[in-house]
Amino acid sequence: MHNSLLGLQLPELALLVEEFGQPAYRARQLFEALYQQRVETPEEISTLPQDFRRSLSEKGISVGLPGIERKFVSRDGTVRYLVGCGDGQSVETVWMPEGDGGEAGDGSEAGNETEMAGRRWERATICVSSQVGCAVDCQFCLTALLGIKRNLTAGEIVGQVCVVLNDQDVSPPLERVNLVFMGMGEPFLNYENFMKAVHLLVDGVGIPESRMTVSTAGIVPHIYDLGAEAVRPKLAISLNASNDALRTSLMPINRKWNLEKLIAAAREFPLRNRERLTFEYVLLDEVNDSAQNARELVELIRGVRAKVNLIALNPGPGIVFRTPVQERVLQFQNILKAAGVPTFVRRPRGRDIYAACGQLKRTVELAPVA
Ligand code: SF4
Structure with a gap:
């Protein structure tokens, strides 16, 4: 039982x-x-x-909701939750409201529950973790420094969404809530539990699949598996390099599934009406952000119905790369846009509380915020 x-x-x-x-x-x-x-x-x-x-x-049967161990509120309204799994492990889940524009927290640990209460938001995104730690070892990622501890169960994946919705007092219908599976871990290395959670989130919690996006570092066989699912989130591929040598140096997973295999899977991914695949590209100053890299990237993804999200590196302790200046980011974006690739620069969220992309978890252990 x-x-x-x-x-x-x-x-x-x-x-x-x-x-x-x-x-x-x-x-x-x-x-x-x-x-x-x-x-x-x-x-x-x-x-x-x-x-x-x-x-x-x-009989000792409980709901099994994970507990909120700590909570940090950013100036931009982002809330980073440290969610306890009950066995001493914890993961991070991030709430990112949009459409208020006001400043919220002061970057410190939330002192009281009312800090976010009463804030208006038009839509919000929850960034969900799939594993405790991560085995993929991307060189620019703080979570990678943890190594892999274990997979989350489907209940722990769904539970993160439930505790955040409860804490933010969000009631159905949930059509203004988006989910991104981009927190700690590689969802495709925990594929079964991840997909089970997706079904529970759609059928149970009531979040449409079209409002969910899963990001993979490039676990190619599961890109094909996802494409064959009847119910599935949208797909984002964390690319971060324009050629194999560069990608292997940044993401060792590229040795196993190189760009040829990865882009072939992206080309074959069955997109729905008006759906686009997303390529994410973390810009690292003078490493992968040159004009030449941008031109290579255009050639690499030519013909894929995709958009590109550019993310200027979020700096963090233990990460050797630097954040490019704004001009380099815009130059990169302009080359892609001029070639007809829809390209967006993602606004960093919650940088002051280490909630931004690639920053999850490690900061709690390395540099406590509060
Ligand atoms: S970027 Fe994602 S896949 Fe890569 S090490 Fe970090 S958590 Fe894992």
Whole structure:
């Protein structure tokens, strides 16, 4: 028998209610309570009879929501959560509201719950982790310095979204909430749990698949797997280099799946109507951000229905690369745009609290913010 309910799909909940001698329709009630109402304890599930709730508790069955261990609020409204997994491990989950424009926190640990309360936002993005640490070893990434600790379960992936939505007091419908699987870890190295979480987030929590994006460092076989899924997030590929020698030096995973294999998978990825693939490119000063790199990149991705997101490196302790000046970023962008590639410069979010891309987790251990 399972000890925590979060992460269970409807058929698994059906087995559980059967074990408790309950009628089959109770599984749907449990499912809705867990994922739509995002309850924290079985006792809160008012649709269930009292004795069933009591027997769940007596058997030691809990919802299994992860706990918020720490919370940092950035000046730009971004909130970085340190989410505890119950076994002493923790991951980071980031809330990024848009459309308010006002300054929020002071960059320190949140002193009270009301700091974000009452803030207006038009839409928000939650950046979700898929593993504790990461094995991929991208040279510009703080998470990589941790190494891999373990995969997250589907319940822990969904649980991050639930605790953040609860903390931000967001109620359904959730059409203004986007999810990006770009937190700690490589989602495609935890593919089954990641996909199970996607289904629970779509069917249970109520976030449309079209509002989800998964980013991979280039685990090619799973790019093909994702393309074959009936329900799937949009795909982003973390590219970061315009040729193999450069990419291998920045992302050792390129030895296993080089650019030829990666771009072939990108070309074959079955895009839906009006969907574009995203290539992410972290610009490292005088490493991968020259005009020549931009021209190579144009040739590399020619013919792929894609956009490019440029991210000027977010500096951090233990990372040897520098952030390019704005002129170099714009020069790079202009070359791509002139070649007809839709190219955007991503605004860094929560830099003051180390919530930005490639900065997750490590900072808590290396340089406590509060
Ligand atoms: S950038 Fe992503 S894939 Fe690469 S080491 Fe960091 S977390 Fe892992």
